[in-house]
Amino acid sequence: MPxxxxxxxxxxxxxxxxxxxxxxxxxFSLHALSFDYQQRHRIELDRAARLAEHCNAxxxxxxxxxxxxxxxxLTDPAIPVPRTHGLGEGIPITYVPAxxxxxxxxxxALAESNGVHDVFLGVNxxxxxxxxxxxPEFIRAYESMANLGLKSAVxxxxxRIHAPLMHMTKASIIRAGTALGVDYGLTSxxxxxxxxxxxxxxxxxxxxxxxxxxxxxxxxPLRSENN
Amino acid sequence: MPxxxxxxxxxxxxxxxxxxxxxxxxxFSLHALSFDYQQRHRIELDRAARLAEHCNAxxxxxxxxxxxxxxxxLTDPAIPVPRTHGLGEGIPITYVPAxxxxxxxxxxALAESNGVHDVFLGVNxxxxxxxxxxxPEFIRAYESMANLGLKSAVxxxxxRIHAPLMHMTKASIIRAGTALGVDYGLTSxxxxxxxxxxxxxxxxxxxxxxxxxxxxxxxxPLRSENN
Numbered sequence: 001m002p003x004x005x006x007x008x009x010x011x012x013x014x015x016x017x018x019x020x021x022x023x024x025x026x027x028f029s030l031h032a033l034s035f036d037y038q039q040r041h042r043i044e045l046d047r048a049a050r051l052a053e054h055c056n057a058x059x060x061x062x063x064x065x066x067x068x069x070x071x072x073x074l075t076d077p078a079i080p081v082p083r084t085h086g087l088g089e090g091i092p093i094t095y096v097p098a099x100x101x102x103x104x105x106x107x108x109a110l111a112e113s114n115g116v117h118d119v120f121l122g123v124n125x126x127x128x129x130x131x132x133x134x135x136p137e138f139i140r141a142y143e144s145m146a147n148l149g150l151k152s153a154v155x156x157x158x159x160r161i162h163a164p165l166m167h168m169t170k171a172s173i174i175r176a177g178t179a180l181g182v183d184y185g186l187t188s189x190x191x192x193x194x195x196x197x198x199x200x201x202x203x204x205x206x207x208x209x210x211x212x213x214x215x216x217x218x219x220x221p222l223r224s225e226n227n
Numbered sequence: 228m229p230x231x232x233x234x235x236x237x238x239x240x241x242x243x244x245x246x247x248x249x250x251x252x253x254x255f256s257l258h259a260l261s262f263d264y265q266q267r268h269r270i271e272l273d274r275a276a277r278l279a280e281h282c283n284a285x286x287x288x289x290x291x292x293x294x295x296x297x298x299x300x301l302t303d304p305a306i307p308v309p310r311t312h313g314l315g316e317g318i319p320i321t322y323v324p325a326x327x328x329x330x331x332x333x334x335x336a337l338a339e340s341n342g343v344h345d346v347f348l349g350v351n352x353x354x355x356x357x358x359x360x361x362x363p364e365f366i367r368a369y370e371s372m373a374n375l376g377l378k379s380a381v382x383x384x385x386x387r388i389h390a391p392l393m394h395m396t397k398a399s400i401i402r403a404g405t406a407l408g409v410d411y412g413l414t415s416x417x418x419x420x421x422x423x424x425x426x427x428x429x430x431x432x433x434x435x436x437x438x439x440x441x442x443x444x445x446x447x448p449l450r451s452e453n454n
Contacts, residue, residue: 060295068287069340098336101376105332109325113296133376141375145368149328149360 005029006118006162007111008057009103012047014209015122015165017187018177020055022164023120025180030057033110035103037064037096043197047188054186062106069097100133104142104161111159112152120162126169139163170212178218185221199223232256233345233389234338235284236330239274241436242349242392244414245404247282249391250347252407257284260337262330264291264323270424274415281413289333296324327360331369331388338386339379347389353396366390397439405445412448426450 006028010016024030032052034045045061052059096102100123107119123134132138143161147153165173177184189209190199199206199222213220233255237243251257259279261272272288279286323329327350334346350361359365370388374380392400404411416436417426426433426449440447 062295063292065290068289069336096336097339098332098373098377101373102332102336105325105329109296109323109329112324132378132381135375138372138375141368141372145365145372146325146328148362148365148368150325151359154359 005031005114005116006120007107007114007116008032009107009119009121010034010048010052010057010059011122012044012051012188013122014170014177014184014187014189014212015124015173016048017051017182017184018173018180019120019122019162019164020051020057021177021180021182023118023162024055024057028118030055031110031114031116032057032059033107034059034061035064035106036061037066041188041193041197043188043193047186047197050186054183060110062110064096064102064106066096098133100131100138101142108146108150108159112150115152117152117157118160118162120164122165123163124165124173125167136163136166139166169215170208171215174212174216174218178216183221187222189222232258232341232343233347234334234341234343235259236334236346236348237261237275237278237284237286238349239271239278239415240349241397241404241411241414241416241439242351242400243275244278244409244411245400245407246347246349246389246391247278247284248404248407248409250345250389251282251284255345257282258337258341258343259284259286260334261286261288262291262333263288264293268415268420268424270415270420274413274424277413281410287337289337291323291329291333293323325360327358327365328369335373335377335386339377342379344379344384345387345389347391349392350390351392351400352394363390363393366393396442397435398442401439401443401445405443410448414449416449 004027006023008020008023008030010020010032011034020030020032032048034048036045039045049059104119104121111117111119123139125134125136139161143159146159146161150159153159188197189205191203191205192200209220231254233250235243235247235250235257237247237259238261247257247259259275261275263272266272276286331346331348338344338346350366352361352363366388370386373386373388377386380386415424416432418430418432419427436447
């Protein structure tokens with residue numbers, strides 16, 4: 001039943017995994033959407049696939065050719081140069097300009113071609129305050145734009161963009177996800193995992209995750225496995 | 228000088244070719260952006276490249292993997308099934324769900340990664356009244372969304388989305404383009420050209436183009452070459 005399905009943008013990280021389970025908990029049947037933009041570590045896409053399978057979700061991965069943006073990104077001082085560890089060349093493969101706008105646009109395209117009217121994503125204003133495309137006013141504006149531009153929204157049913165983590169702390173996200181049965185051992189948060197996916201425990205993302213689990217009073221299954 | 232550059236979405240058709248010259252006429256240096264979504268006829272992308280070269284524009288072509296949307300498109304009655312002439316399989320390679328939203332999102336990404344704040348596209352409310360993403364209210368909403376979501380817009384300079392053809396007739400577009408020096412012999416409008424790019428003269432797009440030239444009182448260089 002199309003009206004009972006939702007597209008969930010799924011990176012394979014802790015946040016989007018939680019959103020996947022939240023959407024399921026709201027009664028949606030799930031269609032996860034991941035992006036292959038030549039991530040430094042393929043483990044993210046592998047984890048996304050496993051999470052989708054675990055949730056009995058359909059799973060689509062879209063390849064985004066980031067190479068077309070790379071030359072200029074390195075010369076624009078406004079664009080952060082990513083860590084180049086593990087790269088042959090200094091191509092900024094982790095930075096996606098207009099990232100959430102582009103990802104959501106694919107979400108709309110997949111939704112519209114499947115008769116779906118709900119798109120979920122795991123943006124969070126608390127953690128990412130420096131990124132304007134993680135703010136509630138951006139999400140509202142995106143939804144308004146979609147409802148003016150999509151044939152399905154104008155003719156049949158409005159598109160809803162759901163960002164259920166928007167105002168949650170990392171600890172509250174982890175608590176909510178744990179209550180919903182998320183296996184955080186299947187997620188990947190580290191910026192610099194080893195070849196088996198084991199987190200480094202040192203990077204900003206590992207630190208944020210560790211503080212979140214500590215504040216939630218829970219054990220991170222990734223840490224307990226690996227340490 | 229980044230503030231003097233503009234991204235122009237360039238399909239290789241009559242409308243976007245005219246927009247390319249309009250942007251040049253406004254003093255912008257040009258960076259054309261085309262999309263390779265496995266179009267039925269590669270002539271469009273070839274024409275886009277020639278137009279860009281003719282205008283001394285940089286030219287970027289982004290490949291969009293439309294295959295991920297195709298399975299469901301064929302089964303959704305809300306999505307028009309395209310003519311399948313020339314196709315091995317009935318994959319809807321001309322239909323792009325959320326088309327202008329997706330194309331504009333790449334436009335924003337290319338703009339942001341190049342320090343550019345102006346994006347042009349050739350949508351036209353007159354010809355495409357059935358498509359909500361060709362309406363002025365959609366373009367305004369898209370621009371508002373971009374200015375809330377883009378780091379460059381929030382921190383430095385707003386993004387402007389230009390749709391100069393919005394309220395023009397085909398004849399007035401052709402007149403304006405001719406005055407600006409557009410070589411319409413380099414454009415491709417036909418839904419079903421032969422292998423050399425020669426237009427069929429029969430399809431809706433050929434008809435619209437022919438009426439436009441007739442009303443403008445001008446000769447279509449494509450027709451005069453080929454007939």
